[in-house]
Structure formats: structure tokens, C-alpha cells
Amino acid sequence: MKLKIVFALFFISTLSGFSQEFSKPVDFLTFINKEQELIAKSTWKYTSAVAHSKSARRIDATRKQLIKSIQSSKKKITDIKNGYNGDTEYQTKIVQYLDFCEKSINEEYDKIINMQEVAEQSYDAMEAYLMMRDLVNKKIDEENDKAELAFKEFALKYNITITNQESELSKKIAISGKVFDYHTALYLIFFKTNITDLNLSLAIEKKDLGAIQQNASALLLYAEEGLEKIKAIQPYSNDSSMLTATKKCLEFYKKEAETFVPKIVDFYMFNEKFENARKSMENKSAKDRTKEEIDSYNGMVKQVNKEIENYNKMNSANFQEKSTVVNTWNSTGDNFISKHVPAN
Known part of the structure; x- marks a missing residue:
């Protein structure tokens, strides 16, 4: 399980709070980034449940919670009128990204779960299951990279200074991906x-x-x-x-x-x-x-x-x-x- 719905970026300026009336572009960017941080936390809860829980019910519950988190943040971002001063390009790209994530986790992961039920019947079925799982994760990673690029482009467009310091949460998600990859390689053997x-x-x-x-x-x-x-x-x-x-x-x-x-x-x-x-x-x-x-x-x-x-x-x-x-x-x-x- 390797979801990477998180940006490894921080703003230099921090804001205590604001409405959806954005007086500065950094306010707009920070608002969207905070919603993505909420999704990242839900992603981590799901990853942690897969790693540490034997309860299929708990794992599925955290997956459904992740979907709800994406849906909630997507709605908040979608409801922003006119983006930032009429510039809706970044807003549109993030909504499209979240649409993709929701569909992948909701629909594609259902397919993966169904494949998992028959995967242990043969090596070919197991290999197909793992390939499908990795393909879905790869697509999510690719879409994440596009969203992250849109983030940087918006910041550059409005002269917003950002740092490339990796968050603790993104580090954990990256570590979990490596652990699962290592386990899978030996599991196939x-x-x-x-x-x-x-x-x-x-x-x-x-x-x-x-x-x-x-x-x-x-x-x-x-x-x-x-x-x-x-x-x-x-x-x-x-x-x-x-x-x-x-x-x-x-x-x-x-x-x-x-x-x-x-x-x-x-x-x-x-x-x-x-x-x-x-x-x-x-x-x-x-x-x-x-x-x-x-x-x-x-x-x-x-x-x-x-x-x-x-x-x-x-x-x-x-x-x-x-x-x-x-x-x-x-x-x-x-x-x-x-x-x-x-x-x-």
C-alpha cells in the first residue's frame, strides 16, 4: 500500500486563519495546501492500519475515512469562487487530481481487493494482483507529481517563496512505501x-x-x-x-x-x-x-x-x-x- 497524497513543501509564511476571501495569493495557496495536509493525515492512518492492524474491518474503515476526507476537501476547494482573483487554473488542477485519487481509492482498490481474493490460487494470479496494485499506485504518484508541479507553478507565478523541506508525514509515507516494496519482493520469491x-x-x-x-x-x-x-x-x-x-x-x-x-x-x-x-x-x-x-x-x-x-x-x-x-x-x-x- 503506497499512497502519496501529500506535498513535501512548506510555506515560509504561516497564517493563523482566513476565510475564502483571499487577499493574497499565499492565502489561497495555503488554504488548498492545508486541505491536502488533512488528506495526507487520513492517508497515513490507512497506511498505518494496513501495517499494524489484523482487523480487515478497521483497515476498510480507514480506507472509507480516507475517501470521505478527499471528498470533503474536494468540495471545499471546488466551492471557492473564481479561484484567486479569477485565476482558477491551479484550483481546477487540484480538483481534477482529487477526483482521480477518489476514483482510484474507491473503485480501483475495490478491483484490487477482488483480485486479492483469488491471487493465492496461482503464481500468475498473484503476480497479476501485485502488478495491478503497483499500477494504481504508480498512476496516483504520477498524478501527485502533476499536482505538485501545479503548486510550484502557482507559487512561481505569484512570487511566493517556498521551501523543499520534507514534512514528517511525507517521510513516514515514503518509508512505508519502501518497507512494503521490500516485503513484496521477498514475498514473490x-x-x-x-x-x-x-x-x-x-x-x-x-x-x-x-x-x-x-x-x-x-x-x-x-x-x-x-x-x-x-x-x-x-x-x-x-x-x-x-x-x-x-x-x-x-x-x-x-x-x-x-x-x-x-x-x-x-x-x-x-x-x-x-x-x-x-x-x-x-x-x-x-x-x-x-x-x-x-x-x-x-x-x-x-x-x-x-x-x-x-x-x-x-x-x-x-x-x-x-x-x-x-x-x-x-x-x-x-x-x-x-x-x-x-x-x-
Whole structure:
């Protein structure tokens, strides 16, 4: 979540208050800027809720509050008659900007939320969801840059001196954007293996040897690719927790593909061989069964019981290790965002 509805600019002169009768251009500019500061505060509340709250209701409530804040400020700015002494160019550009922000947060984010519901079904769906989210954020950033340019042009037009000092609020929003970007980069690496492992588990459940081997090969490939990618990623602000958690997951998936899956395949192949032998024995009458066949079958019965016991132990151990690394990754990701996105 990276909304940048905030100007990183301050006026040199400060005003205690005024009506919409603007005697000076700086009054007009300050009035609009104060409305945008209110929107920025609502934006920050939404960003902070996403970072620090587990409540979907609270997050959506802050999003709706942000929309109301935009609507309220847009109305106040729209209601200004004749802009500043008949010059409505800056006023019009800001209203257009706020229109765009309202539509994006209200409509486009609804689309993103709908995409999020199916995103975890496949890597392509997750990638499409993240690309859509980033595209909306990029468009908002581009429109923000246009509005900021209009701000500077109005100031220059009326010889208003401004400073480029960044506000504390804009710093927080900028920091949050970097934190979410960092988390997303590692999440995609993790998710690519995680969703492949899910497909592998489904194939194992169905005892589909072809699908098992296909997904295991893909899992090994993605795990090795991921391990190479994270070598180029530096810790965030000396915090390597996300890198460590991601590496452990990738190492587990690599080990699973290389050691666990071959044993699963061997077990299913032996089990298939045993089932064929059982059916062969059942299809013969007792008098037609040779001593060698009986001895061979009885030996397979003992072996299959042992193999089943080994399989259950191996499967349980694999599941427990997987649960540990995945749960650790999820908790590490939550803690990372909570730690690095300012709380207030």
C-alpha cells in the first residue's frame, strides 16, 4: 500500500486563519495546501492500519475515512469562487487530481481487493494482483507529481517563496512505501515456491506420479532461482530477518524436492507393485499358487507394512518442518512491516 497524497513543501509564511476571501495569493495557496495536509493525515492512518492492524474491518474503515476526507476537501476547494482573483487554473488542477485519487481509492482498490481474493490460487494470479496494485499506485504518484508541479507553478507565478523541506508525514509515507516494496519482493520469491509446493501436495494426495515429478522439478528450479535472487538483496536497515526466513523456506523446498519426493515416488511405485502382486494372487486359486509366489508375496506384505510406517514418519516430519518454516516466514513478514512502518 503506497499512497502519496501529500506535498513535501512548506510555506515560509504561516497564517493563523482566513476565510475564502483571499487577499493574497499565499492565502489561497495555503488554504488548498492545508486541505491536502488533512488528506495526507487520513492517508497515513490507512497506511498505518494496513501495517499494524489484523482487523480487515478497521483497515476498510480507514480506507472509507480516507475517501470521505478527499471528498470533503474536494468540495471545499471546488466551492471557492473564481479561484484567486479569477485565476482558477491551479484550483481546477487540484480538483481534477482529487477526483482521480477518489476514483482510484474507491473503485480501483475495490478491483484490487477482488483480485486479492483469488491471487493465492496461482503464481500468475498473484503476480497479476501485485502488478495491478503497483499500477494504481504508480498512476496516483504520477498524478501527485502533476499536482505538485501545479503548486510550484502557482507559487512561481505569484512570487511566493517556498521551501523543499520534507514534512514528517511525507517521510513516514515514503518509508512505508519502501518497507512494503521490500516485503513484496521477498514475498514473490517465497510465494512462487509455496504455491508450487501446494500443487505438489495435491499431486501426492492424488498419487499422480507424473504430476508429482513435474511439480517437484518446478519446485527445485524455483527454489534454486530464489536462492540466487536473494544473494543480491541486502538487509533492510540492517534487518536481515526477512532474508533469513526466505532463505530457510527456499532451502526447505529444495531439500523436499531433492530428498523427500524421490522417497515418495519410490513408495508409490513399490505400493503399485505390491497391489499388482496382490491382485495376481487373488486371481489364482490356492492350488495354482506356487510356493515361490506365496513366499514372495508374504515377503512383500512384511515390506509394505514397514514401508507404510516409514512413509508415515517421513511425511509427518516433512509436514512439521514445512509448517515451521512457513509459519516463521509469515510471522517474520508481519513483524518486519510492523517494526519498520512507523506506528503513528
